[in-house]
Each structure stands twice: as C-alpha cells, then as structure tokens.
Amino acid sequence: MSTSSLVNEELQPSPTPAPPRPVFAVAMVGLVFAVVVSLVMVKAVLMLRHFNHDGPVSTTVGVILVVLTLYAWYPAAKALGAGQQRASLLSQDQLVPSRRIAARGREDALIAMGYAAAGLIVALLLIIVLAKDGGVATTFFALHPIRLSFNQVIHAFWINIWVACVSEVLVLILGLVVAIVRMLPGRAGAPLRMIAMVYCDIFRAIPAIVVIMLIVFGLPLTGVRFFQTMPLTWLGIIALTLTYSAYVSEVYRAGLASIHPSQSAAARSLGLSYTQTLRTVLVPQAVRRVIPPLLNDFISLQKDTALLSVAAISEALLVAKLWEAQLFNLSPIALVAAFFIIITIPQARFVDYLIDRDAARRAGK
C-alpha cells in the first residue's frame, strides 16, 4: 500500500493501550507520611510551649502549625479514594477512565508527600532550635542582647547600605568603561585593551578582603595627602568598586557579545560610527539583557560591605562584634545576618521577576 520509502507501516504500528498505573501503594505511603509529620509537629509544638512557659503566643503559633500539617491529609485521602475508583472501573473494563483516575490519584499522592515534606522540615528545624532546653535559641536569638545592641547595629547598618549604593553606582560606570575598552577595535586600541585585561585579571584574582586591607591601610601610607585626608569609608568604597568593576565588566562584555552582529551591521550601514553604534544600538540592548546578572553581583557586593569591618570601618558587623565581645552572646551578629536577609530577599525576588519576564517575552507573549 505504501509507496514512499519515507513511510513504513511496520515501523509505525498503532500502540496497544497501556494499563492504568497503580495508585493504592503510593496513596498509602502519602497518608502514613502525612500522619507521621503531624505527630512530629505536635512534638515540636510541645517543646515550643515548654520553652515559652506555656505562653498564649506559643500556643496560638503551635495550633496553627499543627493545623497546617493536617492539610497534607486531604490529598492523601483523595488519592486513596482514587485507588478504589480505579479498581472498580478496571473491573468494569473501562480502561481509559480508570487510567485518568489513576493519573489524578498518583498526582494527589505526590502533592500530599510534598506538603508533608515541607511540614517535616519546619518541624525538625523547630526541634533543633529548641533542643537542649533552647540551646540554639539562646545562642543566636536571645532577646536581651538583641534589644541592647539593636539601636547601634541598625545605625551602623546604614553605613553598609550607603557604601553599597555608592559603590554600585561607581561600579556601573567603571565596569561599563572597562568592558568597552576591552572591545576597542584595531591596533590603536591594543594597548588600552591590554591594560583593561590586566586590570580585570588582577582584581578578579585578589580576594576582596585583601584588596580592602591593602587599599584602606595602604593608600594613606603612600603619603599622598588626598588619600590621607580621605575618610576610611571612602577608601572602603574605592576597594569594593575596584573589585566589583572587574566582575561587572565581564557581565557587560558578555551582554555586548550576545547582541547579534547583524545589529551592528545595520547601524554601520546607516553611516553610524563605531562609537555611535555602541552608544545608541549596542549598549542600550546589552544593558537591558544583563540587568539580572548585574543585580546578582550587586547582592554579592552588598554582602561584602561586611568585609569592611576588617578595616576598622564601623559598619554593622564591626559594631555587632563589639557587642558580642561584651555580652558573650552571638545574637547581635545574628541580628546583622537578619538585616542582610531583609534587604536581599526583595532584590532576589526582583531578579527572578525580571528573568521570568524576559523568558515570557522571548516565548513571544
């Protein structure tokens, strides 16, 4: 019947319908797991109440946590029901409907396990924190030291934020300049290209903490009055800017390289010069593309402002360390960690949002 060599019916037989996949066992595992997690959570909540001397807050929180774990029981129960339905449909020889029920049941069972696993992690964390009569809690989250140090630490944290913001602006500029210099065309650009490359190599090689010590302690020792009178914080900003511009220039460079050469050809064919092409066509497109990786580098720069504590710049970590030494308790330092978390999480979500948006745009939405 078939006359074309491209089509061979023997190789393309119609498939026999697959039997429904089993449900009952997974559903059972999901249900047992959900029940066990709820029990573990009850244990964790009891520890919490004990630690809090049966206070009303801990009771409320505890009830909420336990109720939340119960949520995993529901899909597990649904999956069990689906298992029974599958069996009865199958006995009536209703293959397709039973397969559909089975697929849905397995999915429900997996959902139950997912919720239960999340509950288990929360419960275990709670148990660890409260173990040894709250040993972890009093080491990291003791309220009294936090209360004492809070004011000074948050004030010092403004220095971190200020240093980060100023450095980021400088890095945006210097990084772009270095990236462009590294792409200068022709023999005329060769010496500058070389210098830019050496700069990148060196400052990506030296650990940030070493750059900070060399610059903050070293520059004033050079005898240049400008550096001797410069506030330490500004020296710290110079150090961070030098370190991060080397990274960021690579990000820009990747962005510029990712623009298709046809864009540059189109611009040049209209008579735009190399510089005009860079400024009006390549850089604007590259910057848009590199915003997510750029923000990632900025998050990392913000964290590295804590390194300035080695150079006696009184940012949050340095202040917190003084309190820690005085109170013999790590909680002020945990407080610094909390501050960094608070400023970083919105930015991380924002990066995710940008990446999703770009993906959606590329998918043609």
Add this chain to the structure above:
Amino acid sequence: MAFLEIDGVHKSYGHHEVLKGVTLNVERHEVVCLIGASGSGKSTLLRCVNALEDIQDGVIRIDGDTVTGAGVDLNALRRDVGIVFQSYNLFPHMSVLENIMLAPMRVGGVKKREALERAERLLESVGMEDKAKSYPDMLSGGQQQRVAIVRALAMQPRVMLLDEITAALDPELVGDVLEIVRELAHGGLTMLLATHEMGFAKEVASQVCFLDAGSILERGSAQDIFENPREERTQQFLSRVVKSGRL
C-alpha cells in the same frame, strides 16, 4: 562611467574564496538583479559594496569615488548607500519612528523636526503611519521589512542594495514589500538587488546577473536570462527554481 562600478572583486573568509573576481556595473537609475543559488555569494557581494566586509583584491567605485581600501571615509560612503537585509535587523529597543530618525539625526545632521516630518511622510507612503509608535517585536515580518526599507530611504541614499528582502516573509506579505520596491524602481532609484522572486526580477530588472560559486557566469536582460539561458548551470538553476514554484 557607470554609477556603481564593481571591478574584479575578490573576497575570502580565511582560505575560503567566496567572490572570485566579480565585475559588475550599475548605471544611474538602473535596477540590477543578482540571482544564484544559496551560498553563491550574493549577500557577500552586497556587503562588500557597503564596505561591511573588506575585500582582498579589486576596486569598488561609486560615482567615480573609490570606496575600498585604506583611507576611505566609510561613514560618509555609507550615507550614500542604503542596504536592506533579509532579516530586517531593526533595532528592537527603539520604536519605528526612532529607528527611522536615528541615522538622519545622528549622521545626517538633520534637525529633529525635519527628521520627524520625513519619517512620517515615508511611513505614510508605505501605509504604516499608524505603526509609528510601535516597537519592531509588535510588527509582522512584512511590516518590519517595510520599516527597514523606510529606514534606509530616510538617509536619501543614491543607491540601494536589497538582499533577498522577501525571503523570510510569509507568501501573502511579499506583495506589499515588492510593491514598494517597484515604486522605487519606477521613481528612478538606482538599485542592486539579490532576489529569488524571478517574476519580480523579470518585471523591474534592466539587467540580471547569474552568480555561480563566486563569479558572474551569465548576464543580460531578464528576457535573455530567463527564456534563453546559454550556460548549462544557469539552466539547471532556473529549472530548480521552476520546480520549487517560484517562477
């Protein structure tokens, strides 16, 4: 002397010689069509004329001025030579108007008001005045290509190079774009175009050149080339084109 003279041009990418001594003259107000198989060097030749590629040997002159070799003001040359690419190559971060006004303002020294008027007039003449504020991603291929033609025209070039500008378009969009080229041809714009639209080439070309493996194997009027090709390679190429339903 012809307006555009391409004289013994050789072009290689590394060891791969793509143009092997191409000689071709385009008179003022003439429309010359390049045909030839994919990979025969049509795009490369057009890119050389616009100095987007440098050549290893030969000379290209426009209105008597040599445009190849060292010491040529390429940016000045390119003001006179417009090129439209197969893949449109609009700037995606600029609106249609900005795409069109960029070069006249930055390169041509035209005032913003005047550039805007010129852009709007040109858009109107290709039936796209309502898309002035749109971005390229929001346009169909045919619309993007019309904008690309307008963008090149806004520099008021003396010669236009068109590189298979309808090859990437859905069939029903080809007509609109060719209509514009037809109008340009009738208006007397000097053009050198690579195309697979043989019917269209017949209609507008005063000269058709068949490019084969980097050299011009046969040239003549559209009538001669399409009806009585002398070379066997030309005949083969044309019969393949007929088979694919393009003639």
